[in-house]
Structure formats: structure tokens, C-alpha cells
Amino acid sequence: MIRFHKEGYKIIVITFIIVIAAILLAEKFIDIIWITKSIQILALAFLIIVLQFFRNPKRLTELNETTIVAPVDGKVVVIEEVEEPEYFKDKRLQVSIFMSPINVHVTRYAMSGKIKYSKYHPGKYLVAWHPKASTDNERTTIVIHNDNFGDVLYRQIAGALAKRIVNYAIEGEDVVQGTDAGFIKFGSRVDLYFPLGTKLNVSLGDKVKGGTQVIAEK
Template sequence: MKIHKEGRRILFFTLLGLIVVNLLLFRLNAQHVTFNQIFAGISVIVFLTLLQFFRSPARRLFTHEDLITAPADGKVVVIENVFEPEFFDDERKQISIFMSPINVHITRNPISGVVRYFKYHPGNYLVAWHPKSSTKNERTTVVVESEAGPLVLFRQIAGAMARRIVWYVNEGDEVSQGEEFGFIKFGSRVDIFVPLDTEVKVQLGEKVKGGQTIIAQLKTESPSLF
């Protein structure tokens, strides 16, 4: 299993700390063998859980200019028409994917194109399913002019546990569908805003995989695969 670069430092120091604490317990608290063994077992569980957060599995990516792929692993929790005030200032179709602590936390470009807008917003840490998390929480906003023409906005959103968002894109960058554009440490949510005439290919509650699951199709004159 490959470990994502964002987790290597955290994992190293966590492992080092757990080893030191356990060695000290076994040396200074030798008379309480059962307690030491229980603590060692908990330490292993903690490290393996943290290891899972930062796994980076190999992916066979799907690419097509007018098809939007899932930007993250998780579950579809929102499909609705909403007013998007930050960039479009009009109505868009929103698709939101919730990333639980057991999901892969890599975020991927849902479509190929050129980054026309990027902004980082410091903010709160409401739970990811809170209605106001999309506008109140720490987040990034990326707008890509797709190869098919329409603009697609996607947003990384921190949650109650996710306290750091990492991004790898800037305005003017050319991005490729399925490639990593960032990482949300300990999971949260990704919102996508597309034109109202976009055809959604997923349903509420459906589980998706980043870079593989087709979640929507932009309306263009290009021939469709579906």
C-alpha cells in the first residue's frame, strides 16, 4: 500500500511517539503488565487507523471531455439546484460528496481544463453535513474552464475533524481529469457546481470513487459515451 506524501511526516512522528511511550511504560510501569499490553494494543489500532487515513491506492482513471468524474471517494449527500454566490452569482446544480474517516482523502480534478479562479477561505469547522459548511467552513474554491466549454466549480470543505486543507493548483494552471488537485486531512466534503442543464449520473446515497465514477455529463454538442 502506498502512503500519500501528506501523511508521511505525521505517520513518522506518531509512530516514534507511540514507540517511546510504550517503551517507557514497559520500563517504568513493569508491574502492571496487563495495562501495558492493553495500551500497546490501543497504540497499534491508533497507528493503523491513521495509516488508513493517508493511504493512496493505485487508480485506473477515466477521462472524457464532457463527463465529470467524482473528485473524491465517499457518498453523494446533496443533489440540488442552489444559488452559488462566490463566483457565478446565479443558480447552479450542486453535487456534494461526503468523505468519512475511512475514505481515501485525496481530491482529484473532476474534469480537464484551465483553472480560471482559485481562492482559499479560512473559516469554521462545522460538521461536514451542516447546511452552512459550504460557505462558513475552511475551504478552497477552484473554477475550471472545461475542455468541453462550460465552467465547473469545485470546493474542498473542511469538517469537524479535518483541520487542514492542502491544494496543488493555482489560477492559470492546466489540469487533467483524475489527477490530484489536493488533500483534505481526515476527510470532509467536496462540492461541485455545474450548469443547470448538466445531466447527473448518480443518486443520493450512492458511493463513488475519485477519478473513476462518472457523476455528471455536461451538455455539449460533442458525441456522448452514454
């Protein structure tokens, strides 16, 4: 059974109404068959695109305090040591996962622990792979702490198409690895910042699966 994320319910209902209206109106007011059928096919295709974007497949996370799972589906586009300027203000190991519009866009908690920091930043909508997207784009920054990894930061970053980031992380809250942490609408990326020396299980170009695939371990 296909499941849809709650952030998409309103958009799905509105899209469904618009599509049905377009199909019926085309049938009633357009006499040229090929134009009628083209409009109806395009309307149905649009509905399918919206449905697939908001799909929320069930993922069974094997809980493990010594591993970090991918928070989203996508492609690993950055692995490097960088200066993290907002929270740590020192060097960290950054791993960035880019999500295309066809990926599942649910954000899941990469590890269990306590939320130490959660902040929203308004910003630009540069393409998600732009070098300055991490600091200039609309984004949220969340830090989770557990005894094995210490503090791990992840950042939801809006892209050229993403116009809304949904973040469920609340400071002081205990969260469980693999559970729903939010949603990014219409394509973007997530950056993670690990302590230096963290063992990674992914390489540049790897495609990862959110909530189940281990990307780092202690």
C-alpha cells in the same frame, strides 16, 4: 503495495516514533501486564488509523472530455439547484460528497481543463453536513474550464475534524482529470457546481469512488 499521500509523511513519521516510544516505555516502566498490553495495543491501533487515513491508492482514470469523475471517495449527500454566490452568482446544480474519517481523502481533478479561479477562505469548523458549511467553514473554491462543460466549480470544505485543507490548483494551470488536486485532513466534504441541465449519473445516498467513477456527463 500500500501508497501514502505526501501530505501524511511527516505525521506518519511522528506517529510512528510516538507509538514505538509508548510500546517500549510501557514495557519498561509498567509492571502490570494487562495495562502494558492495553497501552501497546491502543498505540498500534492509533498507528493503523493514521496509516489508513493517509493511504493513497492508485486510481486509473479513463480520460474523457465529456465526463466528470468523482473528485473524492464518499457519499452523495446533496443534489439540488442552488444559487452559487461566490463565483457564478447564479443558479447551478450542486452535488455534495461527504467523506467520513475512514474514506480516502485525496482530492482529484474531476475533469481536465484550465484553472480559472483558486481561492482559500478561512472560516469555522461546523460539521461538514451542516447547511451553512459551504459558506461559513474553512474552504477553498476552484473553477476549472474546458470546452465541453464550460466552467465547473468545486469546493473543498473543512469539517469539525478537518483542520487543514491542501489545494494544489494554481490559476492559469492546465490540469488532467483524475490527477492529484489536494488533500483534506480528517474528514469533510466536496461540493461541485455544474451548469443547469448537466446529466448526473448519481443519486442521493450513492457511494462514489474518486478518480474513476463517472458522476456526470455531457
